[in-house]
Amino acid sequence: MTAVSVQNLWKEYDGRVVLEHVSLEVAPHSFIALVGPSGCGKSTFLRMLLSAETPTRGQILVDGEQLPGEPTADRGVVFQRYSVFPHLTVLENVLIGLEFAASPLLGKLFGKARRKAREEAAGMLAAVGLGDFLALYPSQLSGGMQQRLAIAQALIKRPRVLLLDEPFGALDPGIRAEIHVLMLKLWRETRMTVFMVTHDLSEAFHLGTRVIAFDRPRNRPEERERYGATITHDLAIWPPKYPVADNETPPGGTTRPLDDAGAQPGRPGAGQ
Amino acid sequence: MHRRLINAYPSRGASLLLSALPFLLILLAYLAGSEARLAVNPNDKLLPAFSSIGAGFSRMAFEADKRTGDVLLWVDTAASLARLLAGLAIATVTAGLLGIAVGLLPYMRSTFSGFIAVVAMIPPLSVLPILFIIFGLGETAKVALIVIGITPMILRDMILRVEELPREIMVKAQTLGASTWQIALRVVVPQMLPRLIDSLRLSLGAAWLFLIAAEAIASQSGLGYRIFLLRRYLAMDVILPYVAWITLLAFLLDYGLRLLQARAFPWFVEGRKQR
Ligand SMILES: Nc1ncnc2c1ncn2[C@@H]1O[C@H](COP(=O)(O)OP(=O)(O)OP(=O)(O)O)[C@@H](O)[C@H]1O
Numbered sequence: 043m044t045a046v047s048v049q050n051l052w053k054e055y056d057g058r059v060v061l062e063h064v065s066l067e068v069a070p071h072s073f074i075a076l077v078g079p080s081g082c083g084k085s086t087f088l089r090m091l092l093s094a095e096t097p098t099r100g101q102i103l104v105d106g107e108q109l110p111g112e113p114t115a116d117r118g119v120v121f122q123r124y125s126v127f128p129h130l131t132v133l134e135n136v137l138i139g140l141e142f143a144a145s146p147l148l149g150k151l152f153g154k155a156r157r158k159a160r161e162e163a164a165g166m167l168a169a170v171g172l173g174d175f176l177a178l179y180p181s182q183l184s185g186g187m188q189q190r191l192a193i194a195q196a197l198i199k200r201p202r203v204l205l206l207d208e209p210f211g212a213l214d215p216g217i218r219a220e221i222h223v224l225m226l227k228l229w230r231e232t233r234m235t236v237f238m239v240t241h242d243l244s245e246a247f248h249l250g251t252r253v254i255a256f257d258r259p260r261n262r263p264e265e266r267e268r269y270g271a272t273i274t275h276d277l278a279i280w281p282p283k284y285p286v287a288d289n290e291t292p293p294g295g296t297t298r299p300l301d302d303a304g305a306q307p308g309r310p311g312a313g314q
Numbered sequence: 315m316h317r318r319l320i321n322a323y324p325s326r327g328a329s330l331l332l333s334a335l336p337f338l339l340i341l342l343a344y345l346a347g348s349e350a351r352l353a354v355n356p357n358d359k360l361l362p363a364f365s366s367i368g369a370g371f372s373r374m375a376f377e378a379d380k381r382t383g384d385v386l387l388w389v390d391t392a393a394s395l396a397r398l399l400a401g402l403a404i405a406t407v408t409a410g411l412l413g414i415a416v417g418l419l420p421y422m423r424s425t426f427s428g429f430i431a432v433v434a435m436i437p438p439l440s441v442l443p444i445l446f447i448i449f450g451l452g453e454t455a456k457v458a459l460i461v462i463g464i465t466p467m468i469l470r471d472m473i474l475r476v477e478e479l480p481r482e483i484m485v486k487a488q489t490l491g492a493s494t495w496q497i498a499l500r501v502v503v504p505q506m507l508p509r510l511i512d513s514l515r516l517s518l519g520a521a522w523l524f525l526i527a528a529e530a531i532a533s534q535s536g537l538g539y540r541i542f543l544l545r546r547y548l549a550m551d552v553i554l555p556y557v558a559w560i561t562l563l564a565f566l567l568d569y570g571l572r573l574l575q576a577r578a579f580p581w582f583v584e585g586r587k588q589r
């Protein structure tokens with residue numbers, strides 16, 4: 043159960059503003075779907091949540107604490123590509139997360155410790171439907187199986203926040219629907235907070251407890267350098283996709299879409 | 315409809331025949347040239363008949379040398395291979411370790427990338443006299459030439475390959491809680507080993523070049539030493555089979571490395587086929 047607070051986040055690359063004024067309060071156990079046109083900074087936003095990229099301005103708090111300066115095991119990730127290690131088998135890809143924690147020197151477990159970790163990894167793989175493919179290499183798996191492997195690999199660390207960057211973008215609709223079911227189940231069981239970037243609106247509304255759209259409010263060619271994208275829509279989805287306990291605040295933010303004016307608080311010394 | 319040439323594939327049999335064709339043509343051309351010259355001058359040394367090449371080879375490979383009592387081909391082969399393999403091993407280990415460190419660690423990159431770029435431009439053969447002065451004319455100088463000749467190439471390749479690893483993979487490893495050491499040990503090194511074999515295979519030609527150059531200039535044994543010695547006597551009947559023998563050794567080394575790669579890193583070969 044993890045709350046995330048994004049406070050007035052900016053990101054510039056070489057003076058070119060990509061994201062600006064991004065502020066967001068995320069309730070524990072939310073499933074945030076991020077949508078927006080290509081190049082508007084969704085992946086950049088996720089990378090900042092991962093600490094793989096530093097914000098130019100602003101800050102991100104997880105459960106009230108500032109993010110560390112580099113990626114850590116409490117924030118898991120699944121990318122669209124290159125999410126799993128090609129040189130490890132399905133089992134080893136999941137096992138390795140446990141081995142890193144238990145064996146600082148070799149990063150590898152042996153004997154009884156390995157058998158115990160193996161059991162846990164195999165259990166996780168069974169949960170994502172890869173129980174029969176433990177010995178295969180990722181290159182021998184289909185795209186959908188690779189993404190399920192990436193999810194299992196991330197979840198074995200029991201992250202408090204899971205970041206998904208177009209994780210299912212390359213999958214065909216049938217397999218996608220299957221993975222959606224799996225994803226919602228895992229999200230309910232682990233009670234983690236999920237951020238998912240997607241280009242598929244129906245996927246966003248189906249999975250998310252809250253759909254957030256990034257866009258550039260000012261997008262004339264001469265404005266593109268100076269103005270970045272920000273949150274233009276913020277929709278809570280109702281009803282929530284998990285049973286809300288009485289003492290629990292429902293996830294999601296405001297139920298009304300922010301109008302464009304509301305999405306742009308006064309910019310000091312710019313614009314007008 | 316005719317297919318485009320880029321889509322026209324020979325059948326299996328035709329493919330075999332075609333790959334044998336260039337070899338056959340060379341052999342035939344040699345045979346014709348040799349016969350024509352020998353018909354004019356039976357003592358011609360330039361293009362000896364296959365029979366004299368065979369005799370030359372068996373003399374070197376199966377008869378003890380009158381002066382030393384050694385069977386020269388095997389002595390030469392052992393001496394050359396020892397130098398070559400020592401040079402390859404030292405270069406591979408050095409370049410592998412340093413390359414991974416430089417590719418992975420920004421501090422190492424800042425320290426060494428400029429230095430490596432400059433050192434790699436030194437023509438290795440120009441260093442040979444210095445090596446002979448420092449190490450004398452013994453084995454060390456020859457191994458050192460091979461090492462100096464091929465290390466920069468493997469090293470730069472390794473650095474590029476490490477930097478080429480998708481950023482996602484490095485981020486992923488960190489989100490699984492890996493330390494720098496664990497990332498190097500379990501993520502980078504295992505992925506670099508098959509690429510190191512690729513790099514080593516590409517540098518084999520250069521390694522042979524430096525070996526033979528060093529042996530030609532100062533040596534008492536070795537395949538390179540022998541062919542340069544025999545040059546004085548125009549002994550083509552021995553030089554030609556020696557060159558063929560060197561080629562065979564080089565080919566087998568390359569083939570062995572390819573086999574090792576396929577056996578030890580099936581995921582790598584598989585992944586490459588898909589690209
Ligand atoms: N390392 C970088 N250096 C410079 N510019 C960058 C860098 N990374 C991203 N950008 C720029 O930032 C902008 C946002 O990129 P980002 O990848 O976050 O977009 P995105 O919303 O994820 O797009 P897509 O939907 O196509 O994945 C782009 O204009 C991109 O060119």
Ligand SMILES: [Mg+2]
Nearest residue numbers: 084085086207
């Ligand atoms: Mg993206």
